Amino acid sequence: MARSGPKIGIFGGTFDPPHLGHLRVAEEVRESFPLEEIWFIPAGSPPHKERAYLPFTERLHLIELSIRENPYFKVLDIEREEKPSYTLKTLEKLSNLYRDKDFYLLLGWDAFMEMESWWNYQEFLHFASLIVFSRGKGNWNEASRVVDERAKRIWGPKAQGKVFFIEVFPMEISSTTIRKLLLEGRSIRYLVPEAVYFYLREKRLTSP
Ligand code: ATP
Ligand code: MG
Numbered sequence: 001m002a003r004s005g006p007k008i009g010i011f012g013g014t015f016d017p018p019h020l021g022h023l024r025v026a027e028e029v030r031e032s033f034p035l036e037e038i039w040f041i042p043a044g045s046p047p048h049k050e051r052a053y054l055p056f057t058e059r060l061h062l063i064e065l066s067i068r069e070n071p072y073f074k075v076l077d078i079e080r081e082e083k084p085s086y087t088l089k090t091l092e093k094l095s096n097l098y099r100d101k102d103f104y105l106l107l108g109w110d111a112f113m114e115m116e117s118w119w120n121y122q123e124f125l126h127f128a129s130l131i132v133f134s135r136g137k138g139n140w141n142e143a144s145r146v147v148d149e150r151a152k153r154i155w156g157p158k159a160q161g162k163v164f165f166i167e168v169f170p171m172e173i174s175s176t177t178i179r180k181l182l183l184e185g186r187s188i189r190y191l192v193p194e195a196v197y198f199y200l201r202e203k204r205l206t207s208p
Contacts, residue, residue, distance in 0.1 A: 005100030006036040010128060012079075012087055012105075014175065015042045015059050016052045017200065018066050019192045021173035028168040029106060029133055030072055038106070040067065040075045044085040053179050056080055065195035086119045091127035103128035109135040109143070116154070125155050129162040137170040
């Protein structure tokens with residue numbers, strides 16, 4: 001059933017730590033789709049990843065600091081208790097809690113490519129539409145077709161009008177790179193929001 005309420009982007013991830021790539025893609029998808037709001041949802045303990053570098057409460061806090069000035073961005077802690085956290089369960093919970101909202105799951109290209117290893121991904125479209133966006137530089141001419149084909153293979157005719165691809169400005173930043181810089185004692189300034197930089201510096205997790 002189609003929902004007529006506000007279009008909300010659901011942006012899940014480990015955000016370990018959040019960086020400017022996350023914020024920029026969220027902003028661009030919100031603006032160009034367009035969506036009314038983007039809800040950031042840090043993963044409790046992602047099933048397909050090893051343990052996070054920063055604990056959940058710290059990742060949540062860093063997102064809060066990062067999005068404070070943006071009225072269209074919100075952060076939800078609904079995966080706090082979930083160990084491991086399943087995207088499908090989160091989507092189901094959200095659609096029960098917010099019955100009027102029209103949800104769109106945001107997935108970067110890499111996340112979309114590994115989606116078929118996620119728990120019950122075939123059920124995603126019951127609760128949300130899907131917006132896949134480009135990640136980094138590259139030739140994205142074929143991406144829209146690849147997304148369409150995959151969507152048709154997985155969801156059949158139900159995918160019609162529910163799965164989208166958007167090319168966004170390339171931001172070659174990953175949390176992996178940032179963690180590596182932190183571990184080497186190097187600066188992460190200007191790769192992350194200033195508030196994240198100052199917080200981690202305060203915690204002596206990055207160089208002065
Ligand atoms: P890690 O290196 O730890 O995997 P990450 O930078 O990939 O971290 P995640 O928290 O894994 O960040 O990503 C959450 C979502 O954000 C995913 O859908 C991912 O594709 C997307 N994403 C992260 N960084 C970028 C970026 N620089 N450009 C586009 N999409 C991104
Ligand atoms: Mg990642």
